[in-house]
Amino acid sequence: MxxxxxxxxxxxxxxxxxxxxxxxxxxxxxxxxxxxxNTLFKRIDKQLKTNRKLLKSFNKAGKSTIRKEKLLKEGFDPKYFTHYWKNSKGEVYLFCYEFGFLSKRDEKGIEKFILVQHQAYMN
Known part of the structure; x- marks a missing residue:
């Protein structure tokens, strides 16, 4: 049987x-x-969750700066984000859910990310 x-x-x-x-x-x-x-949706969702987790872990104070290379080495991929916000200076912050980042070069030419947490005035 x-x-x-x-x-x-x-x-x-x-x-x-x-x-x-x-x-x-x-x-x-x-x-x-x-x-x-391993669908495209699953890969995108996984990367967004990874990005959010990393942004949260490196931004304990609500706003911080980190070298771009350090975040990339941890698995961060700036091509994946959920939305953006443009400030009054015209700078565009990309967000992974409630955690955002802005790519900048400092005076020495070192690429860094400015990390922020979403605030009510950003709506």
């Missing part, structure tokens, strides 16, 4: 038949492929 790998019911029919119905066969393969699949 064979049992269906999808639902566990008895499989009736020809010898070697694995599934009790066409639905179970389709559902079984759909669920297996869904687990394996």
């Amino acid at each position: 064979n049992t269906c790998p999808n639902c566990g019911n008895e499989v009736i029919g020809r010898e070697g038949k694995k599934f009790c119905s066409a639905y179970c066969k389709s559902n079984y393969h759909y669920e297996r492929n869904k687990e394996k699949e």
Whole structure:
């Protein structure tokens, strides 16, 4: 007696038949492929969550500055953000949810990120 790998019911029919119905066969393969699949959406969501986590961990005070290379080395990717905010000077802060960053060069030419946390006046 064979049992269906999808639902566990008895499989009736020809010898070697694995599934009790066409639905179970389709559902079984759909669920297996869904687990394996590394979709674009999943990759983007994972990177956004990584970016948010890093921005939060390096910005304990609400506003801070960090070398760009250090954040990139940790896995930060500035191409992934959820929205932006433009200040009165015309500078554009990119945000990953409630944590934002602005890319700047200091007087020595070193690239840095200014990290901020979203404030009510930024709406």
